[in-house]
Amino acid sequence: MIVDLFINACILITFTSVSHNFVINKNISKNPSISLKISIGACCGSLGILLMFFGVHITSTIVTDFRTVPIMLSAIFGGVIPPIITVIMMCFFRTLYFGISKAAVVSIIATMFSGIGFGVISVIKKTRRDKWIYSVIYSNLVSTISYIILIKDRIFLLKLLLVYYIGISFVSYFVYRYTEYLCELVEFYNRLRNEATTDFLTGLNNVRQFDKIFNSVSKQTIKDGKNLSLLYLDIDYFKKINDTYGHIAGDTILKNIADILRNTCREIDIISRNGGEEFTVLLLDCSASNAVRIAERIRRNVEVNKFYISDKVSIYVTVSIGVSMYPGKTNNIDMLLENADLALYEAKRTGRNKVMVYNNK
CATH class of the missing domain: 3.30.70.270 (Reverse transcriptase/Diguanylate cyclase domain)
Known part of the structure; x- marks a missing residue:
């Protein structure tokens, strides 16, 4: 399971890195447009689907992965609208690909609650760092309730939660640090591009x-x-x-x-x-x-x-x-x-x- 979760994390980091190249001309960390918010939601939804596709099968119907991280990303960088799109895409895929079951229903409800919670966290007047911390805590709470409902073997449940807590905390921290670095990179790139075309004193074209x-x-x-x-x-x-x-x-x-x-x-x-x-x-x-x-x-x-x-x-x-x-x-x-x-x-x-x-x- 640890190896499969590591692969899941690698997919997450790689997708984030590649996606950065498509938004380097747009400063998504500052007031993104509606069209950009929709793009963020769709992009994170695609990432969530990919993570589910390569998820870890606990049982024939229960799958664990880092799908909550794309929802966090869409909310923290896009506000309320992107996580709605992300959640809809992920729930739709979960139903079509894995079929209807108790695990599917619990997963869909948990995903919806994650989207709502992350959306609320995104609008509070806090730094991105604080929003990440609150989101991870909330994600762990929702995931814990879901696993308690689905898994009756308490010893196995405790082992699963321990591995998942460590994994999601580490991956979330790494993604937070990496996205902060990418935001600084985009800001630096746009500043250089602006300085190359704009007169520093008047703000007019040079x-x-x-x-x-x-x-x-x-x-x-x-x-x-x-x-x-x-x-x-x-x-x-x-x-x-x-x-x-x-x-x-x-x-x-x-x-x-x-x-x-x-x-x-x-x-x-x-x-x-x-x-x-x-x-x-x-x-x-x-x-x-x-x-x-x-x-x-x-x-x-x-x-x-x-x-x-x-x-x-x-x-x-x-x-x-x-x-x-x-x-x-x-x-x-x-x-x-x-x-x-x-x-x-x-x-x-x-x-x-x-x-x-x-x-x-």
Whole structure:
């Protein structure tokens, strides 16, 4: 029996490890979506079925295994919904594969009570560690009652419970430690991925992500025959601001400019910080007149905004904006950024705090 339970534990750990690869892009430990909760429930249900299939046959009708651990996993990481799905799948399989018997009825009832109990434990305001401890204690209680009902040989019952308690406690602890490690790994991976695409100061796309998005959007724009406009912004006299008030003040202004862009642009527009005091906005399916209107609105919102660089000091800042559009002003979509930069240079050269549209003539 010990060897069979060890095999059961190996299946559990292996399945958990493989499943991790499918959720590495999703942080399941923090507010999973409904669709992800359903996936968690189905995945844990499949694991529970697999554990039952390779379970230890105590008698011709009684099977023991670590099926409660997948229910724990689904509840601790998904809340109330996943364990319901997991329990339904496992009970359905238990009935179809092993048939109807007293042991089957007791097993199904125990599985249902496990799902309910773990679901309740999942919503209490405790750490995941505490939830694991409570779940293991509750699982042992439910399992003990089930075995007492089914097994009349008290000596054999005591031996079985001793082996099961040790096994479920060890496996649960190992799965807890392993899933915590996997959660840290997923969090670290997502943080690195986010840092690779996001500007650390403003939270906008960085220049690397801008290039990637621009290439993708350009191809799609040509394919769909739509318009694409680009705004290239530069903060006027930003070096002077840094020299006068310090780099912390400069960082504050950059973050405030980013907020103004988020609040001024449309939800579908793609905003990036391209380095230093330069920002870009990709206006998807945007006509030339609308692009100029958005650019002017940005310029005006920045101009009238009071930038607080300390509790007592506030300053006003302006931006110059170059605009290029495809098709129309720019016939080669690959030149959109360069042409917007030329328009920006012209805005700077002719006085700053203005919007200048690139003209290929």
